[in-house]
Amino acid sequence: MTFKEYRKIVKSRMGEKRFSHSENVSKEAIKLAKLYGADPEKAELAGILHDITKETPHEEQLQIMEKNGIILSKLQLSSPKLWHSLSGAAYIESELGITDQDIINAVRYHTSGRAGMSILEKIIFVADFTSEERDYDDVDVMRKKSRKSLEEAMHYGLSFTLSDLIKRERIIDPNAIDCYNDITINYTF
Numbered sequence: 001m002t003f004k005e006y007r008k009i010v011k012s013r014m015g016e017k018r019f020s021h022s023e024n025v026s027k028e029a030i031k032l033a034k035l036y037g038a039d040p041e042k043a044e045l046a047g048i049l050h051d052i053t054k055e056t057p058h059e060e061q062l063q064i065m066e067k068n069g070i071i072l073s074k075l076q077l078s079s080p081k082l083w084h085s086l087s088g089a090a091y092i093e094s095e096l097g098i099t100d101q102d103i104i105n106a107v108r109y110h111t112s113g114r115a116g117m118s119i120l121e122k123i124i125f126v127a128d129f130t131s132e133e134r135d136y137d138d139v140d141v142m143r144k145k146s147r148k149s150l151e152e153a154m155h156y157g158l159s160f161t162l163s164d165l166i167k168r169e170r171i172i173d174p175n176a177i178d179c180y181n182d183i184t185i186n187y188t189f
């Protein structure tokens, strides 16, 4: 399948607003790939695909995951917002025939991050924070950091997200904590 064909499928599975976000993440991912020496075509594809099941009904996402042998932990079951990264990764592999494990992992870990991420995984994680339509308070800081160091941008984004989740007494995906620790241990800013 060509990029155009994948793009068309993505478009058919979500509303206009989310599709525009997906396109913006894809464009931002190309820029970051060129900056950090990753494959721009892979980044473009992972970007357009990353939220492919975000607007898929929960019941259908559960079916996709079950069909692909994904057994949810109690924590995962209680956070349906996190499902789209799991079901999205399973969907692009089993239904769209994506075989590139790096692209599959970029979708799989785009919400939580994880320890030991590849450059492509980091690019999609960061591009999701800095895509053109994003307009939260510190988006300028985040964009600036993303041009300096992917890890610095991730550290900044994760610090905010994790402390915000704790403040709101919400559940935290252990992968996000692993990701935060991994970057804190291995990089200095």
Ligand SMILES: [Fe+2]
Binding pocket: 050, 051, 054, 084, 110, 111
């Ligand atoms: Fe997402």
Ligand SMILES: [Fe+2]
Binding pocket: 021, 025, 050, 051, 128
């Ligand atoms: Fe997204």
